[in-house]
Amino acid sequence: MSLSSTFADSDSASIIQLRSDPPAAAQSAPGMQIIRRNGKVTPFDATKISVAMTKAFLAVEGNSAVASRRVHESVEQLTAEVVSALMRRAGDGRTFHIEDVQDQVELALMRSEHHKVARAYVLYREERSRKRAADVAAERTQAAEPVLRVTLADGSRARLDRRRLELIINEACSGLDGVSAAPVLAETTRNLYDGITHDELALAPIMAARTLVEQEPNYAYVSARLLLDKLRGEVLSHVHGVATSASQADMTTRYGEYFPAYVKTGIAAELLDPELARFDLDRIAAALKPERDLKFQFLGLQTLYDRYFLHERGKRIELPQAFFMRVAMGLALREIDREARAIEFYDLLSSFDFMASTPTLFNAGTLRPQLSSCFLTTVSDDLDGIFKSIKDNALLAKYSGGLGNDWTPVRGLGAHIKGTNGESQGIIPFLKVANDTAIAVNQGGKRKGAVCAYLETWHVDIEEFLDLRKNTGDDRRRTHDMNTANWVPDLFMQRVAEDREWTLFSPDEAADLHDLTGKAFAERYAAYEAKAARGELRVFKTVRAADLWRRMLTMLFETGHPWIIFKDPCNLRSPQQHAGVVHSSNLCTEITLNTSHDEVAVCNLGSINLLAHVTADGLNFGKLQRTVKTAVRMLDNVIDINFYTIPEARRSNLRHRPVGLGLMGFQDALHAMRIPIASEAAVTFADSSMEAISYCAIAASSDLAAERGRYPSFDGSLWSKGILPFDSIELLAEARGGVEMDRSATLDWDSLRKKVTTSGMRNSNVMAIAPTATISNICGVAQSIEPSYQNLYVKSNMSGDFTVVNEFLVRDLKALGLWDEVMVSDLKYFDGSVGQIDRVPDDIKALYATAFEVDSAWLIEAASRRQKWIDQAQSLNLYIANPSGKKLDALYRLAWNRGLKTTYYLRSRSATHVEKSTLKGTDGKLNAVSAAPALSHAPIVVPAAAMPDIDGIKACRIDDPDCEACQ
Structure with a gap:
């Protein structure tokens, strides 16, 4: 059956048996009107959408689709989605051009992954458009244009x-x-x-x-x-x-x-x-x-x-x-x-060379200047402390703060409660309350309230904690909106590698484990295991470490949570280990600051636009130095100007004065220098660019210390001892017995080390790479350190749907004479990837490989190079096209071995994407992309049945993550 004949047969009763009543979607759009191509305005009729979509299915699948119940159900669902999308976009207006409706039909077909049907629909639209243009040209006369009038706000017309x-x-x-x-x-x-x-x-x-x-x-x-x-x-x-x-x-x-x-x-x-x-x-x-x-x-x-x-x-x-x-x-x-x-700061912001975080942009210069991005709290093990923490969450979120809560001190399920002589219900019921609070306090509708709960892997409630984001089970013990993260000690990773047992404790009986790290933690943990073996502990449970690790990866794969964060590198490399303990990260896993019952950690963020600081020849160090100097001054000013909603946050921020200078546009910078992200050159650039940022940031904070004074808790810090972030790798290596991190350097760190010990530091911490989901949109560059998601796709956020096209790719394809309507259609069909488009050269495929075509081992290698220079951490998303238990195990083992402090979201393709790759005869990787670095150490053997990929379950179900709470 030909495409044109199928679509043209609009009155044939044989095309589809339509229901006698229109779909519910048609009845839910009162007052909507359509502008026809002849300019006539007519009432909206959703049945016409259903008919058009059915014809599209017929054009691809033939008449057998007529009797297919699946097609009927798909069409009805897609029609409802189109109408819903139109109503969302409508705002105060209810009038749409027919092309707007057809755009939404095309978008719905693509999103539902009916790619062949969508392509047929697109090609038909283009064919009809050309015919209409020819008809108009043939019939055009010299008659005067009709007079059109505009209805003004007062109802009059002009x-x-x-x-x-x-x-x-x-x-x-x-x-x-x-x-x-x-x-x-x-x-x-x-x-x-x-x-x-x-x-x-x-x-x-x-x-x-x-x-x-x-x-x-x-x-x-x-x-x-x-x-x-x-x-x-x-x-x-x-x-x-x-x-x-x-x-x-x-x-x-x-x-x-x-x-x-x-x-x-x-x-x-x-x-x-x-x-x-x-x-x-x-x-x-x-x-x-x-x-x-x-x-x-x-x-x-x-x-x-x-x-x-x-x-x-x-x-x-x-x-x-x-x-x-x-x-x-x-x-x-x-x-x-x-x-x-002010003029200096304005020039930096308006040039897009640097952008402050969203709370700073929201609130600077207003009556309530809450300018900080992230707040980290530790929850006390009593009702007053628990509900104070939940109240604090609400107050901090009200003015745009993203939250990280350390729940490890709260006693576990079955623990004794002295006051009532009863048993604790554990942390899960309280997490449900915290989850609902985050939903209720959404920053006045500007963006969603967001919180992440952290729990150490030895807590007796850890197994229930892993299940919090599941869509099955008792909904009263689920938190569908809260992020969760696993605070993993090195000892657990070592037990997994050695296939040994792991013991879970309730913190009321093993309280000091919360504050111990490295060798001290391992020794005390063994002592508690001995106590448990002697029957001296009331609540504990012994499991096989590899089984718990497998379950952690399974839940991460199924639900996208809990994220995996490594406790010991966060603490052993912390400049502030003399002043407390890092008990958690924040909402986006880039902040690693001390918290306690009387200190709420605060971080103030901003990001360098890396694209604005590179040329085809590499990094512009002089410009970067000027940008960082001004940016650090701006971030330091935030601390003194800030409006603090709780006293614990003010106390902590003024005592330690941490800031988090990060970067965005890393992928754009690689494109500008023509470096594929899956390459040694990209890893080297990640290293050299972060070294330069680190050097400039530390120097800028030290200059501020000479001008304004050191931060109050400087004495005793690693800074005061001449131990810079780069040097602190040795502390981690000593505790572990070695760590696989690159140690090379190119700048004059000896001179800077002397400067820091002499002048001091204005800020306890100066670097953290946040997701930059929103501010990178403002600047028009790729998020943070992310690879390209797709080269052509529709991005959805709170402001609507936006077509995003990789302008670097378009420029190159134009130069090759390959940018045309067919290329646009092929990019849509292949989910924004050039990897399966035959006429695209291999070097272009490698340069513009997208997130799911790049082995995430490359991302980890680049992150490890950055981590050696950063005193906090980085929001690192990992992508995996064809997940399996062995692959996930190897990936997260590699992250730990390479000395990473944190990881963020795990993303995988849906089953239909994998299927499509299989049909094309590929495993989803590009031949043009270099082989990924070898994964160190043999992975733990995880039976395929233990991981849910064979059941069609994918990792976090949002392919393009936007954490808007940090930036």
Whole structure:
């Protein structure tokens, strides 16, 4: 059956036996309207979506699909998803162009992994589009365009200003390669109708440009510039109190007059700190750079528009450069020449060379400047302590903090309660309460509240803890929204390797294990095992260590949790081991700070855009040094300006003054230097770039110490002894009897070591690599240290759905003459991978290999090189295309052997992806990608049946993770 004939036979009763009543989705969309291609507006009818999808299935599967119950059910479900997506995107409007609906149909088919059907649907749409274009060209006359009117907010109508519409679209396309105003204007015009609302008119060109992003990535900049026009009209009208608009060219002069009015409006609305009015606003306004508004891609600007820009009664009052300056002024409040420092901070932020974390961007310069990203707490073993911790979680999350809770001190199931002479129910019921609290406190809808619970592997409740994220079992003992992490001591890993037994204890009977690490932990643990053997402990349980390890990996594979974090490297390499113990990491596993019953650890984050600091020849050290010096000063200022919601956090932060300088855009930097991520060159660059960041960051903190004084708990720290993060590897190696970490260095560390011991440090910790899920979107680069997820895909977050295209790949394919509609269709079909597209050269396949095509051993090797320079940790996601027990065991054993402190999410492909690779005759790896580094040590033998991959269960079910709580 031909594709065209199948789709064209729209009235044939033999195509499908439709239900007599329309799908429920059709009944759930009251008031929705469709703009037909002839401009006529008609009521929405979901049955037509069902018919179109069924024809698509028929085009691929033939008439046998007619009698297939599966097809009927799939079509009904997909129709409901399309309608639901349209309603979510609708906002206040209810009118869609028919092409919008067809876009959602295509997206639904792709997401449900009906790839062949989706491809048939796409090809048919393209065929019909060409035919319509030919028909229009043949029938076009010189008749005047119809007069269209715009419905204003007061209900009146005014004639559409076509000249301004053309001006704004032309301005948005100016200076960008590969884009043209003509298709944007044509698509916009096609979506207009008489009586269109003002808001719909503002959105029309934005949506028109968005449809072209998959053909040319630069249309993401066009969409952003068109959104800027909408934003300018909204902001300037509200701030100045009169309806107005401005082009980008107008803003060269208008930013200066707008900025003081913005500050006045923000203070009057009780959104801004009145102290901002005491700055020299003329000097500040003169430093604004309106041209930097053009640096945004659509995803970044839409994210700022939806969630970051301050608004009054639903109307934004901030333009992008005012937003960055507000943050900069908020961070410079206590500087001596605060105008000069604010301008310095503004230049760094608005250039995208560095970006502060989301809480800092949300709250700097406001009345409640809670600027810190991460909070780590230890929960006490009593009801007052438990519920105080839950209350603290709520207070800390309210103003955008991400939380890590150490639950190890709380006694386990069956432990004696002296006050009631009863038995403890363990930690699980309390974790359920903490889970629900995180859901309830969602930062005013800006982003989801989030918490991670940590438990040491020797806790008697560990087995139930592993099951918390399962979708089966007693729901009262499940936490479907809370993250969980396994705080694993080295002794456990050694017992697994030796196939020995492991004993679980209740912390009320083995309390000091919580605070011990390394050899001291191992000795005391053995003593408790001896006590248990003599019958001197009330609650304990003995298991085979390899069995527990297998179960840990199984749950990680099934549910994505608990994450695996290594206790001993976090402590033995901590600069602050003289002042306490690291009992957990944070929500995103990059923070490793001490906690206790009277200290809540706080970390203040920001990230360097690595892409902005490389050329084709490598790292620009001079620029990096300047960026880091300013960035560390900004992060240190956060500590003193910060609004603390609980006293334990303030006490800890002022005593230790930790900051976490990280990086993002690592994958982009590799693309710019043309280095495949699965290569020794990439591992070497991870090493050298992190060495440079570490060197500059430590030097900057030491300079601040000379200017402002050392942090109060400096004496006795590793810093004070001349032991830098690089040197602390020896402490871990001594405790383990060796560690497989590279020890090479290229910079003058002896001079820096002398500087630190002489001048001291301003900050107890200076480095941590966070996920940067949101701020990397703002800057338009890849997240953190992540490999490319896909080269073409739709990214979903709280701001909606966005087409993401790898502009580096498009540039290379254009140079080879390979970028065309067929390539776009093939990228969609192959899930954004070029690995299975025959006409793409092998070197391009290697350079643009995606996350699931790269052996995660390469990611671990690169992470190990970074970890030698970092005084905290890094959020490291691992990807595995075809999981098995042996592979997971080898992967996490490698992470431990290479000295990593933490790991983060485990991601795997769904079963259908694996199936598709099998059908193509490949194991999912690219021949062009170099062989992964060998995994050290023989893996523990885990029977295949012990791991659930054969049952079609995959690891964390979100393929593209976004932890937005840290950054």
